[in-house]
Amino acid sequence: MRNRLSLRRTPAARISGRRAALLLRALLCLAWVGAAVYSGSAAANNAPPWVRAQVNASLPAHDDKTVAVVLYSETVVTVESAAKLRRLERRVYRILRPDGASRGTVQIPLTPDTRILSMHAWCIPATGKDYEVGNDDAVEAGMVGTEFVTDLRVRALRIPASVPGSVIGYEVESEEQPRPYLMADAWRFQDTVPVREARYTLHLPPGWQYKATWLNHFEIPPVSEPTSWLWVLSDLTAIKIEPDMPPWPGIAGQLWISLVPPAGQEAGPGSWREVGIWYLNLGRGRRDATPAIRQKVAELTAGSTGTLAKMRALAAFVQSDIRYVAVELGIGGYQPHAAGDVFTNGFGDCKDKATLLSSMLKEIGVDSTYVLVNVLRGAVTAATPANPGFNHVILAIQLPTGLVDPSLLAVKAQPQLGTILFFDPTNPYTPLGGLSGGLQGGFGLLAAPDGGELIQLPQLASRLSAVQRTAQMSLDDSGTLRGDVHEVLTGDWAARERGTLGSASRDPDHVRSVESHIGSAFTSFQLLKVTVGNLRATDKPLEWNYSLEAGNYAKASGDLLIVRPRVLGSRSSALLETHEARQNLIEFRSTERDTDVFEIALPPGYQVDDLPGAVDVDGGFASYHSKTEVVGHRLRYTRTFEIRELSVPAAKAPELRDFYRTVWGDERAEAVLKRMPQ
Numbered sequence: 254m255r256n257r258l259s260l261r262r263t264p265a266a267r268i269s270g271r272r273a274a275l276l277l278r279a280l281l282c283l284a285w286v287g288a289a290v291y292s293g294s295a296a297a298n299n300a301p302p303w304v305r306a307q308v309n310a311s312l313p314a315h316d317d318k319t320v321a322v323v324l325y326s327e328t329v330v331t332v333e334s335a336a337k338l339r340r341l342e343r344r345v346y347r348i349l350r351p352d353g354a355s356r357g358t359v360q361i362p363l364t365p366d367t368r369i370l371s372m373h374a375w376c377i378p379a380t381g382k383d384y385e386v387g388n389d390d391a392v393e394a395g396m397v398g399t400e401f402v403t404d405l406r407v408r409a410l411r412i413p414a415s416v417p418g419s420v421i422g423y424e425v426e427s428e429e430q431p432r433p434y435l436m437a438d439a440w441r442f443q444d445t446v447p448v449r450e451a452r453y454t455l456h457l458p459p460g461w462q463y464k465a466t467w468l469n470h471f472e473i474p475p476v477s478e479p480t481s482w483l484w485v486l487s488d489l490t491a492i493k494i495e496p497d498m499p500p501w502p503g504i505a506g507q508l509w510i511s512l513v514p515p516a517g518q519e520a521g522p523g524s525w526r527e528v529g530i531w532y533l534n535l536g537r538g539r540r541d542a543t544p545a546i547r548q549k550v551a552e553l554t555a556g557s558t559g560t561l562a563k564m565r566a567l568a569a570f571v572q573s574d575i576r577y578v579a580v581e582l583g584i585g586g587y588q589p590h591a592a593g594d595v596f597t598n599g600f601g602d603c604k605d606k607a608t609l610l611s612s613m614l615k616e617i618g619v620d621s622t623y624v625l626v627n628v629l630r631g632a633v634t635a636a637t638p639a640n641p642g643f644n645h646v647i648l649a650i651q652l653p654t655g656l657v658d659p660s661l662l663a664v665k666a667q668p669q670l671g672t673i674l675f676f677d678p679t680n681p682y683t684p685l686g687g688l689s690g691g692l693q694g695g696f697g698l699l700a701a702p703d704g705g706e707l708i709q710l711p712q713l714a715s716r717l718s719a720v721q722r723t724a725q726m727s728l729d730d731s732g733t734l735r736g737d738v739h740e741v742l743t744g745d746w747a748a749r750e751r752g753t754l755g756s757a758s759r760d761p762d763h764v765r766s767v768e769s770h771i772g773s774a775f776t777s778f779q780l781l782k783v784t785v786g787n788l789r790a791t792d793k794p795l796e797w798n799y800s801l802e803a804g805n806y807a808k809a810s811g812d813l814l815i816v817r818p819r820v821l822g823s824r825s826s827a828l829l830e831t832h833e834a835r836q837n838l839i840e841f842r843s844t845e846r847d848t849d850v851f852e853i854a855l856p857p858g859y860q861v862d863d864l865p866g867a868v869d870v871d872g873g874f875a876s877y878h879s880k881t882e883v884v885g886h887r888l889r890y891t892r893t894f895e896i897r898e899l900s901v902p903a904a905k906a907p908e909l910r911d912f913y914r915t916v917w918g919d920e921r922a923e924a925v926l927k928r929m930p931q
Contacts, residue, residue: 299383300375300376300377300383300385300422301375301424303325303327303343303345303422304345304375304377304420304422305377306325307324307325307345307347307420307422308377308420310324310325310449311449312324312347312447312449313447313448313449313488313489314447314488314490315349315446315447315491318350319349319350319446319447319491320348320349320350320351320352320353320356320446321346321347321348321349321350321353321356321446322346322347322349322446322447322448322449323344323345323346323444323446323447323448323449323451324345324346324347324420324449324450325343325344325345325422325449325450325452326343326344326345326442326448326450326451326452327341327342327343327344327451327452327453327454328340328341328342328343328440328452328453328454329341329453329454329456330438330453330454330455330456330510331456332431332455332456332457332458332461332512333458334458335431335514335518336430336431337428337429337430337431338428338429338430338431339370339426339427339428339429340425340426340427340428340429341424341425341426342423342424342425342426342427343422343423343424344422344423345420345421345422346420346421346422346446347419347420348415348416348417348418348419348420348421349417350417351416351417353415353417353446354415354416356415356421357376357411357412357413357415357421358409358410358411358412359372359374359409359410359411359412359423359425360407360408360409361407361408361409361425361427362405362406362407363393363405363406363407363408364405364406366429366430366431366432367427367428367429367430368427368428368429369388369408369425369426369427370426370427370428371387371388371424371425371426372387372388372391372408372410372423372424372425372426373385373386373387373388373423373424374386374387374410374412374421374422374423374424375412375421375422375423376412376413376414376415376419376420376421377419377420377421378414378416378418378419379418379419384412384413384414386410386411386412386413387410390410390411391408391409391410392408392409392410393406393407393408393409394406394407394409410423431512435640435641436511436512436513436514437509437510437511437512437638437640438455438509438510438512439507439508439509439510440453440484440507440508440509440510441501441505441506441507442470442486442489442506442507442508443489443490443491443492443505443506443507444489444491444492445491445492445493445494446491447488447489447490447491448486448488448489448491449487449488450485450486450487451485451486451487451489452483452484452485452486453483453484453508454481454482454483454484455475455481455482455483455510456480456481457480457481457512458480459480460514460515461480461512461513461514461515462512462513463482463510463511463512463513464510464511464513464523464638465508465509465510465511466508466509466511466636466638467506467507467508467509468502468506468507468508468509468634468636468637469503469504469505469506469507470506470507470508473485473486484508489506492504492505492836493833493836493837495835495836495837496828497828497839497840497841498837498838498839498840499630499631499837499838499840499900500627500629500630500631500632501632502629502631502632502633502637503629503631503632503634504631504837504838509638509640511523511638511639522639522640522641523639524639524704524705525639525698525704525705525706525707526703526704526705526706527639527704527705528625528639528640528641528698528705529698529699529700529701529704529705529706530704530705531641532587532623532625532641532698532700532705533622533623533700533702535584535587535588535589536588536589536604536608536623538591539588539589539590539591539592539608540592540608540611540612540615541591541592541593541612542592542593542612542613542615542616543592543593543596545593545596545597546592546593546596546609546612546613546616547616549570549596549613550567550613550616550617553566553567553570553613554566554567554617560617560618560619560653560656561656561658561661563617564614564617564619564650564685565684565685565792567610567613567614567617568610568676568678568684568685569684569685569791570613571606571609571610571613571678572606572678572679572680572681572791573681574599575595575596575599575600575601575605575606575609575678576599576600577600577601577602577603577606577679578600578601578602579602579603580602581602587604587641588604589601589604589605589607589608589646590605590608591608592608592609592611592612592613595608595609596609602679603645603646603647603677603678603679604623604646606678606679607623607646607647607648607678607679609678610648610676610678611623611648614650618653619650619651619652619653620650620651620670621648621649621650621651622648622649622651622670622699622700622701622702623646623647623648623649623700624646624647624648624649624675624697624698624699624700624710625641625643625645625646625697625698625700626643626645626646626647626692626695626696626697626698626710627642627643627644627645627695627696627697628644628645628691628692629644629691630691630692630693630694630695630840630899631695631838631840631900632695633695633696633697633707634696635696635707635709637696637707639705643697643698645677645679647675647676647677647678647679647692647697648675648676648677648678649667649670649673649674649675649699650673650674650675650676651670651671651672651673652664652671652672652673652674654671658686660684660685660686660792661674661685661686662686662687662688662711662713662714662717663675663676663686663687663688663693663710663711663713664711665708665710665711667699667701667706667708669701669702669703670699670701673699674686675688675692675697675710675711676688677689677692680748681791682747682748682749682751682752682791683745683748683791684791684792685792687713687717687744687748688710688711688713689745689748689843690718690744690745690841690842690843690844690899691842691843692710693710693711693712693713693843693844693899694709694710694711694712694899695709695710696708696709696710697709697710712844712899713744713843713844714844715844715845715846715895715896715897716846717743717744717844718743718744718745718746718843718844718845718846719741719742719743719744719746719845719846719847719848720740720741720742720746720822720845720847720848721740721741721847721848722738722739722740722741722821722822722847722848722849722850722851723738723739723849723850723851724736724737724738724739724820724821724849724850724851724852725737725852726820726851726852726853726854727853727854728806728807728814728816728853728854728855728856729856730814730856730857730858730859730928731804731809732804732805732806732807732808732809732814732816733802733803733804733805733806734801734802734803734806734807734820734853735800735801735802735803736800736801736853737798737799737800738797738798738799738800738801738821739796739797739798740796740797740798741794741795741796742794742795742796742797743794743795744843744845745842745843745845746795746845747791747794747795748791750766750795751788751791751795753766754766754785754788763783763784763785764780764783767780767783767797767799768780771801771821773823774820774821774822774823775803775806776803776805777803777804777805778801778802778803778804779801779802779803780799780800780801781799781800781801781802782798782799782800783797783798783799784797784798784799785797785798786798807926812927812928813862813925813926813927813928814856814859814925814926814927814928815923815924815925815926816853816888816923816924816926817920817921817922817923817924818851818853818865818881818888818890818922818923818924819849819851819879819890819892819919819920819921819922820851820853820890821849821851822847822849823920824847824877824894824916824920825913825914825916825917825920826913826916827913828909828910828913829906829907829909829910829913830910834903834906835903835906836903837903838900838901838902838903839900839901839903839906839909840899840900841896841898841899841900841901843896843899844896844897844898844899845894845895845896846893846894846895846896847893847894847895848891848892848893848894849890849891849892850889850890850891851889851890851891852884852887852888852889852890853887853888853889853890854886854887855886855887855888855926856926858928858929858931859926859927859928859929860926860927860929861883861888861924861925861926861927862925862926862927863924863925864881864882864883864924865881865919865922865923865924866922867879867880867881868880868892868915868919870912870915872905872908872909872912873897873898874896874897874898874901874905874909875894875895875896875897875898875909875912876893876894876895876897877892877893877894877895877912877915877916877919878892878893879891879892879893879919880892881922881924888924892919894916
């Protein structure tokens with residue numbers, strides 16, 4: 254599903270990292286092509302006054318690692334009519350370090366609703382003449398891929414001499430055709446570098462109004478005239494890019510402008526209820542079953558007993574037999590294709606898969622409706638103004654009265670629809686009843702029959718996404734470790750593992766997968782046997798069974814053998830091992846609960862001389878417990894690692910860092926074995 258958040262040109266967000274990678278490749282290709290085009294085509298010319306005025310401007314506060322600063326940012330939006338909007342974008346940067354050269358490539362995403370009127374850029378070097386590039390120097394590329402079609406394009410312009418000491422600026426004028434369902438604009442004024450001054454001007458025709466909503470920033474009143482409004486912000490701090498941080502819309506300051514035309518003209522959705530109605534209208538009649546769909550439903554459910562079994566059969570069919578292919582042209586970025594077409598073609602994107610499954614469920618007497626979500630948890634919050642800016646569609650399935658089953662985990666009570674089960678037909682590895690960690694805890698728009706409702710998706714218990722690992726090992730007096738390992742993966746752990754394996758069916762592929770998991774645990778090792786269970790049965794835990802041999806696992810020192818009781822599995826992290834204070838939330842992929850039980854038979858003639866101490870840490874958001882003990886002539890190590898919350902506030906980053914350090918220390922703790930006298 255296309256993410257067209259507003260009238261502002263914004264790259265389309267996709268449902269997977271591979272889609273984002275395609276956009277990145279397009280931009281990188283443009284930059285590469287542009288380098289060849291611009292290297293000799295820039296003309297010497299004087300920069301305009303609004304660029305030159307920044308040459309002697311003071312710099313915003315920054316540190317010695319800052320690669321560039323924004324000296325001036327200006328956005329002017331002029332609504333001429335319900336059918337025409339003009340936009341002027343200006344930016345001026347000073348490049349401070351070589352890595353700041355990336356600011357010298359201007360990249361403008363385009364849709365069929367947008368027409369670039371002019372595109373110019375300038376460079377004022379530390380010494381020498383100014384440079385100018387313009388419309389004739391820009392290059393354009395389309396977003397193409399083997400599995401989807403889109404009307405998104407990107408135009409790029411590379412500014413010459415974007416080197417330390419240079420002041421560079423650009424100006425883009427465009428004309429846009431507003432769509433009634435997108436009557437809003439978002440001013441995102443923060444950057445990953447400091448901003449000295451940012452300005453946003455709104456011009457409206459007589460009779461038009463607007464509603465302003467501030468996110469992640471305190472409200473600033475505008476300077477207003479009868480039909481124009483100006484907001485000015487100064488000395489904005491940079492948003493620090495940190496690993497495992499929330500998505501940009503969830504943390505960066507922004508001003509949402511909802512446009513309200515005069516009475517009698519078609520307006521955009523002013524509430525979540527209206528957005529839901531709009532989306533249901535887009536899908537009206539498209540979930541109607543065809544004879545072919547009815548026949549397939551009968552075929553798939555013929556051997557099923559009970560409603561739940563039939564639901565599982567239909568869900569599995571859409572997940573596995575309907576290929577993901579997105580065809581998103583114009584309104585097709587939002588509007589699902591008819592269920593009959595999706596079934597006949599055998600492919601569709603997220604909204605198409607949801608539409609087909611909804612149609613099929615209806616044939617067995619189970620109602621369902623759309624839920625619009627964002628795969629980036631935190632991109633939409635309870636404070637986000639009403640807009641259709643989601644990038645994924647899943648289903649809310651109304652569970653029939655009395656249908657209760659322990660496998661149905663992602664459920665929520667809703668006053669109008671009763672108990673609803675959230676299900677993602679696009680995810681081929683999470684079975685009916687579960688929900689991937691990336692969607693848990695996020696906000697989605699439930700398209701209920703009487704209108705939309707922004708609701709928070711459930712967060713599942715940590716025990717439902719787990720690794721249970723047991724190992725029976727033996728150690729000889731040379732320090733070689735041998736034995737068998739059994740792993741049981743559920744929830745997100747199982748889904749990620751199945752996704753990694755993909756279509757692998759050969760034993761060598763399985764061996765390589767296990768090798769990648771356990772390689773860091775040993776200096777050298779050999780896998781003797783590897784089998785995987787339930788690889789295709791997504792409704793069951795994924796199971797690994799393998800045998801290994803690791804030479805020199807224990808280190809000899811005279812009559813002593815030094816051995817690490819924690820044989821496999823590292824849960825420590827260097828995420829927060831930095832001298833800089835954390836600025837953003839720490840986001841986890843999902844909650845989880847992992848358990849290990851390792852038993853090592855001691856070599857003949859040895860006894861335990863010293864054991865690591867037990868560890869018990871509970872920080873609320875996470876806990877860790879471990880114990881090493883002697884059971885008969887065996888060393889027994891047990892531990893539990895648990896993440897209970899999906900995110901940790903930046904203020905608790907020191908606690909999380911200390912937690913990981915404790916885990917690190919325990920994972921490397923050693924037991925001492927001593928040879929008994931003969």
